Amino acid sequence: MAKKAPFFSHDMNARYDPKMSAMRGVYGAEGYGWFWMLIEMMAEADGYQLDYKSKYVFNAYAMQLQCKPEQVSKFVSDCIDEFELFASDDSYFWSNSLRKRMQYRDSVSEKRAAAANKRWENQQSNANASNEDANAMQSDANKTKQNKTKLNYQEDDISPNQLILGWINKYSLKCKGVNQLEEITSFVGIVDIEVIELAIKKAEKKNVPYAIQIIQDLISEGKTTKESVQPSRVVKLEKEQKATSYQDHVMKLQQEMRNRNEYADGDAVNL
Known part of the structure; x- marks a missing residue:
């Protein structure tokens, strides 16, 4: 099951990044839209990465990006090899920047949850002790x-x-x-x-x-x-x-x- 990812941080000046500018120079605003749609899909996926080798996987991506499978396949390949916006191990592809941001977000959420649970357990323990003392009165x-x-x-x-x-x-x-x-x-x-x-x-x-x-x-x-x-x-x-x-x-x-x-x-x- 995909992890919940209701939001992720997005730099307001991302379009000016040199690698992003190079990609936009080739694919224009359409490519910029494709890039962020793929990033959103990664944020919802397990491990924050997308399948790269399944037979019909680019047909599925094409439906999301509203383009042809060969177009998205070429775009992803260029983002990996030419623009270095994505990384890949030939089985999956991902964004290193997104991974860092999501892993940091997960770490903060886990720490907050652990702190909240510990505090509530201590309060419950204190409350139980107080109840035991009260029962003796x-x-x-x-x-x-x-x-x-x-x-x-x-x-x-x-x-x-x-x-x-x-x-x-x-x-x-x-x-x-x-x-x-x-x-x-x-x-x-x-x-x-x-x-x-x-x-x-x-x-x-x-x-x-x-x-x-x-x-x-x-x-x-x-x-x-x-x-x-x-x-x-x-x-x-x-x-x-x-x-x-x-x-x-x-x-x-x-x-x-x-x-x-x-x-x-x-x-x-x-x-």
Whole structure:
């Protein structure tokens, strides 16, 4: 099955490359169109390469390029031998430039996916540990924990992807297909979830690519953490609020346990 390749980078000045200019001098704009159609086909193929030796393979290419089989066969041969735009091992032909770009893209995607999975596994592990501790406490403590806000995915059973999808809907961003959703969620693990939320909020009523560009701009500015995109006083206040809430909760549990064990030491209670 061919790999998914929704996009690949394309230099805006590619037409001025000396090798490309030589090819255009012979084949004109038609050859330029053929070249990029073949590149698109390579980007969709396994190994980012196309068959070069099958009996009727150039008939198939000709259907795509809307030309005769002998024309595309001669064009590919010239791109290999004359213009050096393609490389070949006599069984397949490919573009070294495309391979480098796609391999880099695959490497980045794999690293992002691995980072996201590792981060989510750690959060799930922490959540499970917290649940085990909570089960050992009073039932009131469990109820309090279940009522915590669902916006903090580190403490609740909501995945980052679900949060991001919710924000996209909340701020009315246009999202064209699964590929755009996968691209924006790939930043999980690269930046804090609050950075992604901020980008989506700034892209309100626009589209997902606009939010992705904001994320990339924030990364280039070194703003990848929650603290870097929120005023320090807001972060400090949130931490203080969480600490106060936790302390109040602990004090409440301690008081309840004292009330329930008030006869444990044998002292009488005056009514």
